Amino acid sequence: KAGVTQTPRYLIKTRGQQVTLSCSPISGHRSVSWYQQTPGQGLQFLFEYFSETQRNKGNFPGRFSGRQFSNSRSEMNVSTLELGDSALYLCASSLEGSNQPQHFGDGTRLSIL
């Protein structure tokens, strides 16, 4: 069974640009969550999608947005990139969400120059 796939693995952008990250969940999983990991901050929750609807949202500015498609694949978009957006972005999926353990992808390492 294929795991959670995130593309691309690495990305370099400059300030002011925008970026789109992609996540393909495990087949059959309908809940997809996104996290930002930075040194000393742990995993900060961005948002969760379930059946194409944003069900939950963390405390991030509106520059961070996402969407989920009918096949449960999800994309995350960050506009007007700032230096502080440099981080590892992780996607996690689970069957129904709720308290089920999430399965994580290997992340996209975003570097802002």
Add this chain to the structure above:
Amino acid sequence: DQQVKQNSPSLSVQEGRISILNCDYTNSMFDYFLWYKKYPAEGPTFLISISSIKDKNEDGRFTVFLNKSAKHLSLHIVPSQPGDSAVYFCAGFKNTGNQFYFGTGTSLTVIP
């Protein structure tokens, strides 16, 4: 507001000894706690969980203890092995919020 805290950024333990990783939380409304392990360049993988109505859960070499009065949980690894060297994250989950709250992680090094 960091609702789940891991105050030890790193821990070193000799192979064969016990590793104890600690986690504190501020929100008494968590229904469920989990531990994840993360190797470099990989995503976190689920290790073990515990319901807030339990005080202990065991799975092989891994045991999680929950002390609700102290709002503290710990992960015990016995015996520790070099392959256990990784970053460990604890997380709390609230059924009402449908969101996981992660700690900042503890880097465990098991010395052969």
